[in-house]
Amino acid sequence: MTVVIDPSFDPAPSLAHQTQVVLGSAADLDAAAARACFISAEGDLPSCECVSGLTRDELAAAGFTGKSGQTLRNPGDTLVVFVGAGKEPFTAATLRDAVANFTRAANESATLAIDLGGVIAAGLDAREAALAATEGAILARYRFEPLKSEAKNVLIETLTIAVAEGDREAAQQGIDRGLVLARIAGLARDLGNAPGRHLNAVNLADLAVKLGGQTGLEVEVFDRAAIMELGLGGLLGVNAGSAEEPRMVKLRYTPEGATDATPHLALVGKGIMFDSGGISLKPTHAMGSMKMDMMGAGAVLASMTALSELGTTSIVTGWMMCTDNMLSGNATKVGDVLTIRGGKTVEVKNTDAEGRLVLADGIVLATEEAHRPDAIVDIATLTGNAMMALGLGTAATLANNDQIAAQLATAAEVTDERVWRLPLDDRYREQLKSNIADLSNIGGTYAGAITAALFLNEFVDDVPWGHIDIAATMEVERDDVWRSNGSTGFGARLLAEFATAFEKPSQD
Numbered sequence: 001m002t003v004v005i006d007p008s009f010d011p012a013p014s015l016a017h018q019t020q021v022v023l024g025s026a027a028d029l030d031a032a033a034a035r036a037c038f039i040s041a042e043g044d045l046p047s048c049e050c051v052s053g054l055t056r057d058e059l060a061a062a063g064f065t066g067k068s069g070q071t072l073r074n075p076g077d078t079l080v081v082f083v084g085a086g087k088e089p090f091t092a093a094t095l096r097d098a099v100a101n102f103t104r105a106a107n108e109s110a111t112l113a114i115d116l117g118g119v120i121a122a123g124l125d126a127r128e129a130a131l132a133a134t135e136g137a138i139l140a141r142y143r144f145e146p147l148k149s150e151a152k153n154v155l156i157e158t159l160t161i162a163v164a165e166g167d168r169e170a171a172q173q174g175i176d177r178g179l180v181l182a183r184i185a186g187l188a189r190d191l192g193n194a195p196g197r198h199l200n201a202v203n204l205a206d207l208a209v210k211l212g213g214q215t216g217l218e219v220e221v222f223d224r225a226a227i228m229e230l231g232l233g234g235l236l237g238v239n240a241g242s243a244e245e246p247r248m249v250k251l252r253y254t255p256e257g258a259t260d261a262t263p264h265l266a267l268v269g270k271g272i273m274f275d276s277g278g279i280s281l282k283p284t285h286a287m288g289s290m291k292m293d294m295m296g297a298g299a300v301l302a303s304m305t306a307l308s309e310l311g312t313t314s315i316v317t318g319w320m321m322c323t324d325n326m327l328s329g330n331a332t333k334v335g336d337v338l339t340i341r342g343g344k345t346v347e348v349k350n351t352d353a354e355g356r357l358v359l360a361d362g363i364v365l366a367t368e369e370a371h372r373p374d375a376i377v378d379i380a381t382l383t384g385n386a387m388m389a390l391g392l393g394t395a396a397t398l399a400n401n402d403q404i405a406a407q408l409a410t411a412a413e414v415t416d417e418r419v420w421r422l423p424l425d426d427r428y429r430e431q432l433k434s435n436i437a438d439l440s441n442i443g444g445t446y447a448g449a450i451t452a453a454l455f456l457n458e459f460v461d462d463v464p465w466g467h468i469d470i471a472a473t474m475e476v477e478r479d480d481v482w483r484s485n486g487s488t489g490f491g492a493r494l495l496a497e498f499a500t501a502f503e504k505p506s507q508d
């Protein structure tokens, strides 16, 4: 094939930069180019010297009242950014947002400083505060620039965080964890932002081999021949119209001392490198972001590169189901019937409902493992309907097990990658009937996020299972606190947190 891209393109550019996050005392803050000064919307101004001499009236005259979301720059030897803290004491989530707002307001500064003393004194746990601040700063400064001839973004060289002497140890733990989580979210964003031509299934598998090797994972790559050998009819059917080979990547994290009794979690990710819709071609406006249709697989890979550093104690197996969904003379036709691994047949009534086809193969493989997983979680940019139902800020979860749903909700709360559970309502199952096959791959006009999950449920073989539909949350079209315009990397932090806290659901 003609080379139309620079062969030296690095699909994970954000891994090349490491922000230093250091603990300091209040005295170190002025050494930075910019520092934050949190100001709440009511009560006295803080007693720190960066506000000394100023009154609320003067700040208000400049348009700053302390409302959350507001920032006001006060230039000097050190740029002081007043950051609205709202009326409530900070939670981890609102602190992450406030630090992101600070970072954006100081976007020309490579050295930043934040005093968390007051925030911690007001009740926020020191570890959580340092974690959220680390994430908020690094994620807000993210930009995807390898394809610009001139990079403009000033990366953060050093972030200084001041805490009281007695909180240093806890804060350091938060920083260490925040650095890992920010790194994997950046990696997932890189993968989402990379165009389909720059990151195809083969490239992503190669990257998984490289990153897995660096982070203590076993990585197995399945090429087209191996995929045929395994009988992955869903993945092959979606790939049929493509000029590029599919890949399945199996990742395995095994904690030290693991035995057959160690909890085992399986993660399955939709890796559609570009979703044209296939023969059921998408209209132009709906195709614009479809290079990000691999964010499920991206989140699986990115999250798993963190497990060893996070000290995860469960065995985690990842299945990345990667291909693009293209149309050609070879493409799957509407009405074709595919045989998923394990033998169930599916009538493809719409080639644009392709994610569930590749996920089905992955889910079946996960259920077949000798050490059967205690839970399977799949993650996928699966349905436009999930966006309709919950809007752009929240991913849909569905599950056959309340404990898995609850563990996902907890991880979502901790990471502020929000989810909301939809019902896996069996009564809609009949919408998936096919006249000539076991199942149809579409479920009709209504409740498309639910019927998609009901389709997947046909393959989970009663293993406790959760499903995360991230279609709505894969991208933002403008900067939104710590989410930078473009791919959000949604799911990487969520899955890392979920896997690290994972507990086997009890029998019933």
Ligand code: BES
Pocket: 275, 293, 350, 352, 353, 354, 355, 381, 382, 383, 384, 385, 442, 443, 448, 470, 471, 472, 474
């Ligand atoms: N990748 C899309 C879903 C999607 C839409 C993700 C918008 C992100 C943003 C998926 O493959 C798809 O096309 N789903 C169809 C299913 C339908 C044909 C049953 C959809 O949602 O329209």
Ligand code: MN
Pocket: 275, 277, 351, 352, 353, 354, 355
């Ligand atoms: Mn599609």
Ligand code: ZN
Pocket: 272, 275, 293, 352, 354, 355, 381, 382
């Ligand atoms: Zn898709």
